[in-house]
Amino acid sequence: xxxxxxxxxxRCGYELEAWLGSGMLSGTITNANKHKYSKGxxxxxxxxxxxxxxxxxxxxxGSYVFKCVECGELSCATEYAIFLPKDDKTLPPAPPxxxxxxPQCPNHRPYKNFVRHYEKCGGKLAPVHDEWSETPLECxxxxxxxxxxxxxxxx
Ligand SMILES: [Zn+2]
Ligand SMILES: [Zn+2]
Numbered sequence: 001x002x003x004x005x006x007x008x009x010x011r012c013g014y015e016l017e018a019w020l021g022s023g024m025l026s027g028t029i030t031n032a033n034k035h036k037y038s039k040g041x042x043x044x045x046x047x048x049x050x051x052x053x054x055x056x057x058x059x060x061x062g063s064y065v066f067k068c069v070e071c072g073e074l075s076c077a078t079e080y081a082i083f084l085p086k087d088d089k090t091l092p093p094a095p096p097x098x099x100x101x102x103p104q105c106p107n108h109r110p111y112k113n114f115v116r117h118y119e120k121c122g123g124k125l126a127p128v129h130d131e132w133s134e135t136p137l138e139c140x141x142x143x144x145x146x147x148x149x150x151x152x153x154x155x
Pocket of ligand 1: 070118123
């Protein structure tokens, strides 16, 4: 079950509607949320990775509020990560800075989060808020604090 929140700034009127969580998809890897890499959607380094690791999978891990590290703009998007089978002998160590937002899977382990870029400025997007987060978000316009209001559920 995913949760919908409205984030609102009482100072400048900024609003963001965010559909957070996973809907019908649990965080574990199932056929429903398993994607083989396809069609260039995820970029060249992901393509190269799957050329080397054909049994790797790309899995969605639910939706989060992301913040652009360049311009501070907030947006809502689905997070993806690359997983490899636990018995993969070629599994390289995960990069130390990697943040995993994914629950554990019995057969796979996470290798790397897919890095998103904000379409308007090209800046890197960092996940900053999920459905359980209690830390308030900062307004990207006036730097006030955003109010978080429950607005419903999805799936
Ligand atoms: Zn930006
Ligand atoms: Zn504001």
